[in-house]
Amino acid sequence: MGKLFAVYRKELQHYFQSVTAYVVIGSFLALSGYFFYSIFRYYNYLSYQAGREPGLAASLNLIEGVMRPLMGNVSVVLLFVLPLLTMRLLAEERKQGTFELLLTYPLSDFEAVMGKYLAALTVFGVMIAGTLLYPVMLAVFSNPEPGPVFTSYLGFFLMGTSFIAIGIFFSSLTSSQIVAGAATFGVSLLFLVIGWAAPFAGPTLASILSQCSLLEHYDAFSKGIIDLQDVTYYVFLTGFFLFMTLRSLDSSRWRS
Amino acid sequence: MIHVQNLTKRYGATVGVTNLDFRVEKGEVLGFLGPNGAGKTTTMKMLTCYLPPTDGTAKICGFDIVEQSMEVRRRVGYLPERNPLYPDMTVTGYLDFVARVKGVRPPARRAEVERTIERCGLQQVPRRTIGTLSKGYQQRVGIAQATLSDPEILILDEPTLGLDPKQMIEIRQLIRDLGKEKTVLLSSHILPEVSQVCNRVIIINRGSLVAADTPENLRSRLATTSVIRVALRDEGDALARASRTIASIAGVVAVDGAPPGRGTGRFSVTCAPASDLRETIARALVAAGLPLLEIYREELSLEEIFLQLVTEEVSSNG
Numbered sequence: 001m002g003k004l005f006a007v008y009r010k011e012l013q014h015y016f017q018s019v020t021a022y023v024v025i026g027s028f029l030a031l032s033g034y035f036f037y038s039i040f041r042y043y044n045y046l047s048y049q050a051g052r053e054p055g056l057a058a059s060l061n062l063i064e065g066v067m068r069p070l071m072g073n074v075s076v077v078l079l080f081v082l083p084l085l086t087m088r089l090l091a092e093e094r095k096q097g098t099f100e101l102l103l104t105y106p107l108s109d110f111e112a113v114m115g116k117y118l119a120a121l122t123v124f125g126v127m128i129a130g131t132l133l134y135p136v137m138l139a140v141f142s143n144p145e146p147g148p149v150f151t152s153y154l155g156f157f158l159m160g161t162s163f164i165a166i167g168i169f170f171s172s173l174t175s176s177q178i179v180a181g182a183a184t185f186g187v188s189l190l191f192l193v194i195g196w197a198a199p200f201a202g203p204t205l206a207s208i209l210s211q212c213s214l215l216e217h218y219d220a221f222s223k224g225i226i227d228l229q230d231v232t233y234y235v236f237l238t239g240f241f242l243f244m245t246l247r248s249l250d251s252s253r254w255r256s
Numbered sequence: 257m258i259h260v261q262n263l264t265k266r267y268g269a270t271v272g273v274t275n276l277d278f279r280v281e282k283g284e285v286l287g288f289l290g291p292n293g294a295g296k297t298t299t300m301k302m303l304t305c306y307l308p309p310t311d312g313t314a315k316i317c318g319f320d321i322v323e324q325s326m327e328v329r330r331r332v333g334y335l336p337e338r339n340p341l342y343p344d345m346t347v348t349g350y351l352d353f354v355a356r357v358k359g360v361r362p363p364a365r366r367a368e369v370e371r372t373i374e375r376c377g378l379q380q381v382p383r384r385t386i387g388t389l390s391k392g393y394q395q396r397v398g399i400a401q402a403t404l405s406d407p408e409i410l411i412l413d414e415p416t417l418g419l420d421p422k423q424m425i426e427i428r429q430l431i432r433d434l435g436k437e438k439t440v441l442l443s444s445h446i447l448p449e450v451s452q453v454c455n456r457v458i459i460i461n462r463g464s465l466v467a468a469d470t471p472e473n474l475r476s477r478l479a480t481t482s483v484i485r486v487a488l489r490d491e492g493d494a495l496a497r498a499s500r501t502i503a504s505i506a507g508v509v510a511v512d513g514a515p516p517g518r519g520t521g522r523f524s525v526t527c528a529p530a531s532d533l534r535e536t537i538a539r540a541l542v543a544a545g546l547p548l549l550e551i552y553r554e555e556l557s558l559e560e561i562f563l564q565l566v567t568e569e570v571s572s573n574g
Contacts, residue, residue: 003356003359006356014344096341098341099340100306101334102357104306104332106358108326
């Protein structure tokens, strides 16, 4: 544990002593703030309309009207910024040659990978902690249901854990940060939107596609439901890519 | 301390190292010599558990490099070729990280980092960012991370590569000092360095062992003839007489005179192998009343030994 923490600490220092973390967190918060503003203004406008059309008022609530579209948009921002956090994790070590040293210290691959993974996860945690301001503001001016807010954050966090695992996997494959980042972005985006093809596929393929989709599994969370099936999906996806990262480190020894 | 048995590494069809066998005893400073691409780095990477061998094995302090990798890694300090460092970290920050990763526990950690900084001569720069240090200091940081946590064995791959002559001398001195308490395996292609620093040399070429001995033994083993250099003052017929005197001594094969210059005449005297005629020649010349200035036996330089071995290898292979 001490060694895992040593790697974690080093990575976290790197994020916060360089400008990386500030730029990534800053741009993420700026964009999500903008989304919150525009979605909230639109909700405001709808509420104003609803004053004159009682039918519309019945379908309006803060979760459906603000939180769900907000989290949907923010997850796309996440897709752009998380590869920037994860792409350097192992690729840079490879480029600098420090990878070789790291693997000859009395440190297991698991400790090295998990230390790095948890450091990226911590930066991501700081990012979403910043967005908690939006539900707090909603609570100040209105009364959103706390349950669905909590579950949508839980789902959002789980989605992030999967993106980061995909990111560290691609970072382990190459010494080029750009390649790692681009591949992470491509694969994460594919996982996000793969369900869109489902309506046009045959019944078996359709269910496979929608079961693979990051967005489909997020849906229940955003409505306030914690479905074990969705939790399992994210945990499995994360575990799978972390496992693949360990295998990739192992195989790089045999191949080099 | 290091016991290499049949170590082999193949990269697909290309052979990195074949059937390497050697031992390094406690307290030795062993020089690993060979032309570029001979397999020095590959061997070192296998000994530090970075690359698994294709065949054969090695034991370090009695632990197998494949089966007991963690035990081996605890006992080996490694400086890879081109000295990888984290350029953004400070010297102390980096060494503290290495100490943590090597499992040095808190009460001892700070002291261990400070001791290493002192031992490697980094007292002037502990707070500096590694990226801003000179190459010589960076090399010291690289050696510092290897010696941290006091491993019994140090494996240094080309520790003086890319340094200026003054830095080289300093790093060699540092390695000599470390060699007093540790077993050191260092690779190099700079031969004088090896003869200055190491007490034993292993020469490998094309992945296999060519020779393993002390630098002195290698010299005497390979000297097929012994050459003695003689210098006399050039006055009157002294040179001509000297030439005759030397040629008449039993055991002298040939006498070659160089044209005299600045009042000094020089001869190179080829003698039968493994004979030492210095004393006989000196006595004969003095007895003849000739003005002898210098007499010494020519030593083969390590360069010549090395070239001889490596060329022999090539010609015997075909």
